[in-house]
Structure formats: structure tokens, C-alpha cells
Amino acid sequence: MDxxxxxxxSFASVYPHYVAKVERKGHTKQELHTIIHWLTGYDEKALQQVIEKKVDFETFFAQAPQMNPNVSKITGLICGYRVEEIEDKLMQKVRYLDKLVDELAKGRAMDKILRK
Structure with missing residues (x-):
């Protein structure tokens, strides 16, 4: 994909797919929000504003309050690519989020997802 x-x-167009994916596997929207908050620094109010304003992924990550300093601990494959080797920093952030959502859907413990 280009x-x-x-x-x-827009983040809002993909967000329902994230919710559906985790709920289908027995997890909650709140757990998803915990992951998004951890990764980006958005609080609940700011996240809702992002969704309502239908900001694109570029803006979503550009305006993120603070990317978590432990993002470098997110490793592994997503869509056939190793997230730690993706050179395009914005695409890497998108894939970090995808990887965390996948881990939640697969039942990985929250402490491990949040790299504690």
C-alpha cells in the first residue's frame, strides 16, 4: 500500500476496525484506549477529539502529546515487515500501533504489551 x-x-475510519478486532477476541475498547494512551500520550478527551475531527494518521502522530520512550522495545513482524526495521518513521509509528492492537487481540498480557 502506498x-x-x-x-x-483518517484515524477515525480505522479506529472502529481496531475496536472490532479486539472485541471479537474478548477484549474491551478501554483496553484498546490504554494501548493508544501509552503509545501516543493522548488522554481520553484528546483521543475523542481526534476521532470526532477525523484527523488523518499523519496529523494523529504529529500532534501526539508524547510518543512513549519505550517504543523501541516494540519488535516483531507486522504485515510481513519487522517494525523495528521500518525506515519511514511515520509508517513505523502506524505499524507500532498495529502491532500493539494485534498483541491485545491475541491475548498477550497488558504488562507485556506496555513493555513493563
Whole structure:
């Protein structure tokens, strides 16, 4: 997929898919929010504003209050790529989020997902 196309996609358009994925596997939207808060620094109010304003992924990550300093601990494959080797920093952030959502859906313990 063209990276520019991903960056222009609104976070709000993908968010329901994240929710559906984790709920289908027996997890909650609140657990998903915990992951998003940990990764980006958005609080609940700011996250809701991002969704309501339909900001794109580029803006979502550009305006993130603070990326977690432990993001470098997120490793492994997502969509056939090793997240730690993705050179495009914005795409890497998108894939970090995808990886964390996958880990939650697969039942990984929250402490491990949050790299504690």
C-alpha cells in the first residue's frame, strides 16, 4: 500500500476496525484506549477529539502529546515487515500501533504489551 495513502486515511475510519478486532477476541475498547494512551500520550478527551475531527494518521502522530520512550522495545513482524526495521518513521509509528492492537487481540498480557 502506498504510504501517502495510509497517512491521509483518517484515524477515525480505522479506529472502529481496531475496536472490532479486539472485541471479537474478548477484549474491551478501554483496553484498546490504554494501548493508544501509552503509545501516543493522548488522554481520553484528546483521543475523542481526534476521532470526532477525523484527523488523518499523519496529523494523529504529529500532534501526539508524547510518543512513549519505550517504543523501541516494540519488535516483531507486522504485515510481513519487522517494525523495528521500518525506515519511514511515520509508517513505523502506524505499524507500532498495529502491532500493539494485534498483541491485545491475541491475548498477550497488558504488562507485556506496555513493555513493563
Amino acid at each position: 504510504n501517502a495513502r495510509v497517512y491521509r486515511m
